[in-house]
Amino acid sequence: MAQANPNMMQDPPEIRQLDESAVNRIAAGEVVERPASAVKELVENALDAGATRITVDIADGGKTLIRVTDDGCGIPAAQLPLALTRHATSKIDGSDLLNIHTFGFRGEALPSLGAVGRLTITSRVPGADAAAIKVSGGQVGTVRPAALRSGTVVELRDLFHATPARLKFMRTDRAETQAIADTVKRLAMAEPAVGFTLRDMSGGGEGRVSFRADPESGDLFDALHGRLAQVLGREFAENALRIDATRDGIRLFGYAALPTYSRGAAVSQYLFVNTRPVRDKMLTGALRAAYMDVLSRDRHPAAALFVDCDPMLVDVNVHPAKSEVRFRDPGVARGLIVSALRHALAAAGHRASSTVAGATLGAMRPEPAPGPARIYQMDRPSPAAGRAAHQAQAPGFAEMADAFSGRIVAEEVPETGDADTTPAERLPLGAARGQVHENYIIAQTADGMVIVDQHAAHERLVYENLKRQMADTGIAAQALLIPEIVELSEGDRARLLEVSDELAQLGLGLEPFGGGAIAVRETPAVLGEVDVPAMIRDILDELADQGESATLRARIDAILSRVACHGSVRSGRRMRGEEMNALLREMEATPMSGQCNHGRPTYVELKLSDIERLFGRS
Known part of the structure; x- marks a missing residue:
């Protein structure tokens, strides 16, 4: 039944x-x-x-x-x-x-x-x-x-x-x-x-x-800078770059930290739309994309960014808690964030986070004594010993004690231009004074010293040069002997063909092949042999998630970064004085040279006052 x-x-x-x-x-x-x-x-x-x-x-x-x-x-x-x-x-x-x-x-x-x-x-x-x-x-x-x-x-x-x-x-x-x-x-x-x-x-x-x-006074940026110092701390305020850009009726302002002031998680990212705190996946992805070239995947930027626009351009009525928004033209907002942040990072030049020096000084501090140290009479220098020490520091001591000197004197850097030009010591990265362990350049500045990682610094310089060359000459495409046919759904095929012109500029040539398939006829030559179907699906995933794809550009940049690593000055190579000074001058003229391709600092700057405190001279 x-x-x-x-x-x-x-x-x-x-x-x-x-x-x-x-x-x-x-x-x-x-x-x-x-x-x-x-x-x-x-x-x-x-x-x-x-x-x-x-x-x-x-x-x-x-x-x-x-x-x-x-x-x-x-x-x-x-x-x-x-x-x-x-x-x-x-x-x-x-x-x-x-x-x-x-x-x-x-x-x-x-x-x-x-x-x-x-x-x-x-x-x-x-x-x-x-x-x-x-x-x-x-x-x-x-x-x-x-x-x-x-x-x-x-x-x-x-x-x-x-x-x-x-x-x-x-x-x-x-x-x-x-x-x-x-x-x-x-x-x-x-x-x-x-x-x-x-x-x-x-x-x-x-x-x-x-x-x-407490309430802040002053103009927009002064008040915001003071409030961020209160909320996020003085370190963020000291290492943050001012952001102010406008495009198509949308204004972006706020502060974004240097790449060397990064975090292990996305806990220091604050985004606002018309002063409303939001947690928007599109805005967060744009922030990540802006730092993609200067941070490794396991590091996250710190920023407090405000998007200001006409309320008619954004819908805040898409979530009961009003924590999500929807832009009428999300591509404009995302592009504004990426371009404004990249411009600010490039304008920062060789600047690196001040916390790098603080961490260095902390590592150099001696262990504290277990208790109050007693000074015995035998530890006090006698007047005769004091006079001998002063005589030893007088001119001529270096010649009589060459065997005990560890100083490496670089060749004199000739001054160029007029007689009143700034000497090398007063330049941002100073004048090279020596090299230790065949990897670290010691330079003297007007008020301290700089320690440069020669391999990391030159790696960044070569990488920026390669990107500049590629931007000038374009990305060479390599024609496939047999086109790669990739089967897709109708929706994925249409989405991919919409951005085919942008992908062609990156060296990826594709065209429809009937049904839901596409034919890939060219790939970027710099990538060599690639898994075309896997790359196409990665691009589609990013298009579905963020509306545009940076996967191909990221792969090309990764190849250039690898080439730069192998083509840069290697650790263990001794450099002459003029080579070290040339590296310092090129760092000063190259954007984002304060960090390597993975976001690590390329140099540490120590102020003379900090060094003196290490030795108890302050």
Whole structure:
């Protein structure tokens, strides 16, 4: 006997309208993912209210307390109940969802928070008395008088008490606190003129201030530079390049760090669109592509970049948390980021991160003594010994102690031009004074010394020269004796043929072959023998992921880098004085010569004051 299909029902299910409380809890699942999401929504509301100072108090990672205090415009007492209803907002009028100039606009945050926690809003507008309203588990109370000088205080206690199952998915208090701190720091970078304070109230008492950023003054870049120094640290600010470029109505500004100031993970990448912090895959990929030529795959750049454009050119209404955006023309935004960053890196010339010198000095510092050292009389030099030491340092000592001298004197560098030209020591990389271990050049500058890795430096110089030659003469294509036929889907075939002209400029010649196939007739000669189907599929994967492909260019650059490595000055070769000085001068004139092809520094600069401190002379 045939059994009835369990999916077939005799009576269709009844369609019911969910009650307001259930709707708000469902919305809270999209908007309030964790305590950091609640902090983000509340701080954004404070910024939209025109606040100049914002204080965030949390306890137990935000699970038991989140309190945001601001000095903004406030909410009138009569509108407090309306603020707790869904889709009620003062940010937009609903006529145009593309022309958005505020952080918030959905009108979902406050009712969602009230549905999953115990929420209290206390606010005061100028010229009126303060008022407060409470909501717990979706049940809204009445408006009552309150005491408040100005602005708004939003207090959220016992987050997810109405949905206890969500608490099981929360991470540790420390992890949630870290996520909140990261959220506050991102918003602090977006608004340098606003003061931010984050305080941990766990355990009671007045709490502990874990982050504080005072309002910055000055022009756009001065204020932003000061705020980045507060948030990301002085080292980032010292080693960051100023970025300011515009294309087709889109402006990119901010700061990007030198390649030698890189990180092992993408934890120092902050991207903003119209001051809104976003985590956009396309923008992150553009940042990675800009540093592709100066960083190895296991290193990540550090940057704080702001994309500013007409709100009509970008859609921020594609994600409930507003963390993703969609550009009308993503190619323009991506191309602007890549070109602006590469131009800034090239303009930096031979500059390398100052942290390289700091790490070098740290490695050179002697081990501290286990206790206070005693100086005995026998350790003190006698007057006769002191006079002998001074005589030994007088002129003529080098001639009488040649066997004990380790100094290598380079040939004198002739000065060129007028009589008042700058001597070699005053040039950025100074004048070569010697070579140690047949690999490191020691140069003297006006206020210190420079140690150059001759192989890494020359490798970069040869690589840049090869790229320049290829740009001038083009990439030679090698015709295949038998064309390679690659079977693709119709969509992949069409996507590949759209960029066939760009690929032809890189030496990859292809054409349709009927059906879903393409015929590859030429490959870049510099690559030699290649696995054509695998390369085509890599290009297609990148086209699907980012809209354009840098795979072929990356392979060509990798070959040039390998050629440069084999064609550069090898470690162990002794160099004459004029050769060392010629290398230093070429480094000064070559873009990005401060790091090798893999992002490692090519030289270390030590200031005389730092060297003197090593020997206790300061």
